[in-house]
Amino acid sequence: MDTTTSVPPEVAATQLLFQIGTGHMAAAALQTVIKLGIADHMAARSVPVADLAKQTGANEDALYRVMRALASLGVFDEVSPRAFALTLAGRMLQKGQGFHDMGLWITSPFHFRVYAEMLHAVRTGQPAVEKVTGEPVFEHFARPENRELSEIFNNAMTGFSAQVVPTALEAYDFSGIGTLVDVAGGHGMLLTSILKSYPTMRGILFDLPHVVAGAAAVIDAAGVNDRCTTQSGDFFKDVPDGDAYIMKHIIHDWDDERAAQILRNIRRHLAGKKNGRVILVETVLQQGNQPDLGKLIDLEMLMMPGGRERSAAEFGALFKAAGLQLTRVVATKGPLSLVEATAT
Secondary structure (H helix, E strand, O other): OOOOOOOOHHHHHHHHHHHHHOHHHHHHHHHHHHHHOHHHHOOOOOEEHHHHHHHHOOOHHHHHHHHHHHHHOOOEEEEEOOEEEEOHHHHOOOOOOOOHHHHHHHOOHHHHHHHOOHHHHHHHOOOHHHHHHOOOHHHHHHOHHHHHHHHHHHHHHHHHHHHHHHHHHHHOOOOOOOEEEEEOOOOOHHHHHHHHHOOOOEEEEEEOHHHHOOOHHHHHHHOOOOOEEEEEOOOOOOOOOOOEEEEEOOHHHOOHHHHHHHHHHHHHHHOOOOOOEEEEEEOEOOOOOOOOHHHHHHHHHHHOOOOOOEOHHHHHHHHHHOOEEEEEEEOOOOOOEEEEEEEO
16 A cells, blocks of 8 residues: 655645754854864764764763754764764865865854844845944954954855865966956965966955955965065055956945946056956856855845845946946856956
8 A cells, every 4th residue: 555645735835944944053053063173073984972072072962962953964974873974065064175164154153143134134225234233344354353253254265265266267268368466355265276377477466454464375375476466455446457357256245336336447457458358256146946056145245245146137237337348157167157358
């Protein structure tokens, strides 16, 4: 006799809503195991939770319950009662791996406080972070007392660059560029990676003073000190002179008016330059209801800096407002595309 039963649509819909509604619980659990360094203590195939609790100074029962919940989501594998192994996702939480630094940022208590005020952002159209902190997010990061938070954010961006740079280099040909300016380039992971692949190219890393101050180690490690310089300033006023400009996840931080101002400042330096171009490394939103990380990042832009993710058509309109012309969108194997424009 067939004993299989289908889940009633209302039950399936409720389960979906529970999955969405409990997302902050999973994020808090993830933050906890990253901060404790649990994944770094799990080189062995199977590790008793009692050992992990002892090594990290955690309560054994509480740690077990957190790890059990994360195992149900695919982060750990409970291979025997109260003993866990790492899944591939779990290994990415180890220091130096793909999601460690981003995980610290995206699941941080700061994020929880900001996202608790999403209703304010939806009602007013203003970033919720400004209600929580009383100031724009990047001004908040720049305060000396928020240095640790700023480092968490910048490390997350550097780590994310390390994930997307190989796919960008594979998909896009940077040949013919004499001096490449990385505008708001953080610690320089993207720029130094490009310079390593193009040994005749020179680079300028441009960002706020407190950001470029942390770039020396990345530039040193890449071995491009002789071809890479740093400058600091305000990209709403001007940018360094170069032959081409690249920005990764920068234009999405700003509304159309302020994004166009940055692009206009770049355009002034491109007039008459052979191979002069702007290259944005950004999410390009797709139509339809399919899963799209960009649509969640778009909420981050709403809540934090007040910017937005854009479709190809929206990028075209933005470039036109700045005196530029969209020339092509180059997809990569990662979540970001390269959006290219030239001066009109």
